[in-house]
Amino acid sequence: MTPLENLQIWLRTEGCDGIVVPSTDIFLSEFAPPSERRLEWLSGFTGSTGIAIVTPNKAALFLDGRYFNQGLDETNGSAFEVHPVGWDQRRNWLQNHLQAGDQLHIDRRLHSILDSRQWFDQCARAGVRAKFVDKHPIDDLWCAARPPRFDPDIQDYPTRFAGTSREAKLDRVAHDLKIEAWAGLLVADPEDVSWLLNVRGSRESVVVDAGEWHIVPAARSRLLVYADGTAEWFVDEERVDSELRTALPDHVSICRPSRLSERLASCEADGPVAANPRTTPATLGDAVPHQSRLRDSELVARLRWVKNSVEIEGARRAHIEDAVAVIRLMAELATGKFASANEFDVAMCIESYRRENPLYVGPSMPAMSAAGLSGAQAHYVPKRVGSRKLSDHPIYWLDSGGQYFGGTTDNTVTLALGAPSRVHVETHTLVMRGFIALTTSCFPMGMTGCHLYATARHPLWNQGLDFGHGTGHGVGNFLNIHEGPTISRDPSPLSAVPIEAGVIMSNEPGFYAVGDFGMRIESHMLVVPADHNGFLAFATISRLPIDPKLVDFSMLLPAERQWLADYHTVLLADVGPRLDAFSRHWLEELVQCFVANSPGTSIQARF
Known part of the structure; x- marks a missing residue:
């Protein structure tokens, strides 16, 4: 049954x-x-x-x-x-x-x-x-074969990676509570708790094999912050590392999770209580006795999305570290080392290459390794049994990422491992033009992800093509690869908020031909002030190359060809010294393809 x-x-x-x-x-x-x-x-x-x-x-x-x-x-x-x-x-x-x-x-x-x-x-x-x-x-x-409960230990996330102390973050929240005349703020999202207290799930909990389930290194717990600056952390004390317990400020106390409803009711007696309605379970909202005194607030999430200078530098470092492993794999794929391999083999391989780096902690997502027909599924994850051979189709894409202390990566590369057809090259070029259009866009402050939704799609739309997922999303700091704000069509709590300077977002247009192939290009971008007052722009911080065999340079504008040359030149300068001789030589030849096709005209690109 x-x-x-x-x-x-x-x-x-x-x-x-x-x-x-x-x-x-x-x-x-x-x-x-x-x-x-x-x-x-x-x-x-x-x-x-x-x-x-x-x-x-x-x-x-x-x-x-x-x-x-x-x-x-x-x-x-x-x-x-x-x-x-x-x-x-x-x-x-x-x-x-x-x-x-x-x-x-x-x-x-x-x-x-x-x-x-x-x-x-x-x-x-x-x-x-x-x-x-x-x-x-x-x-x-669900009795038979139900996996054991997952409850990882919780450790400190030092300020040298977080950039701002937990005391300063709690002071900021308490300040806003006083302004709003709220008695307290329920922080129910473990990712918000992790950011606010500078804590994460233990390193051991993040280490998984390719093809296994995915872990976000958040502290599975809740927090209640009061207007006087004190806070109660609802977590099993034995799960909290002893050094972290000692490091917690005196005004943060650890409480049994079972007491949360009681403490919410007590807090509400002193005034309104706020919570994020998008991330707070309805059961906890119901624990506030008078629902008219429950306020909606995304304060902590909005603060978390905007990265400070330390987090930005950590993200840049993480992308360079990650690029060393991915470019090595790309070079080997392009030169036929994996001719007899299947999709799962490559997923295992990229995980093993990342693990050679002592700064690598674990995957930020299940590796999506997709050849040909598999690639038509936008979030295809290969299984150990039944994966397709890479030699079955000329088009292959890999969407993968790593967790590094200080930064999280999530990038997609598409490669031609055989002779691509004209359709493959033209389609990939359209996807790439949309990718360039978004990363080079300039927009007024106050714009939302809904406003930018069409930017990366126009080249595809002009040919009657589209793709069925969002165009971009925020990225956490050693947390979830998916956070706000997002770039998507329909207004939502994540896509209808203004995009701010300091946010790190993905840029990931693609195309998926059902029953045939798929392709995607994905990098991370930092939102930065533009040259014009009141405007913002993007700076690409990922450092992974695009396959020139899938680019029709005759379809590109001069500015697009120059951007490709400039981006790959910067990429080579940043990552090249870290590569082995074989990978560096492959990358140098690839970069030369883009330089040779550039018009040689100066543009103001941000990397």
């Missing part, structure tokens, strides 16, 4: 009309640990984010553009329907498969305050009732 059949039997037995199964855990993690991956257990879908609705007789999986084709493949032959993610799609499905007045069970531990508000509204519009509960039946049904 399948997990879905077991859940549907439970629904019929309990007289439950329907239930929501999200991919999140009680910390609303984007990358939930194995023991919390209820959606994967139920459906077989292995992507990081998604949501299912299950009734006694039907089941639907809702996925964004990164994972739609993957969801179709992984649920093929099952009873799951696969639909694009979105509230309209979910509401329509509810209207078609539930009766008026039916109840949809929603575990409020696994949904944010904002998400719960939206579910309540959408259920009402669909004519069904949202029934919020505090337990999920999968926790009882």
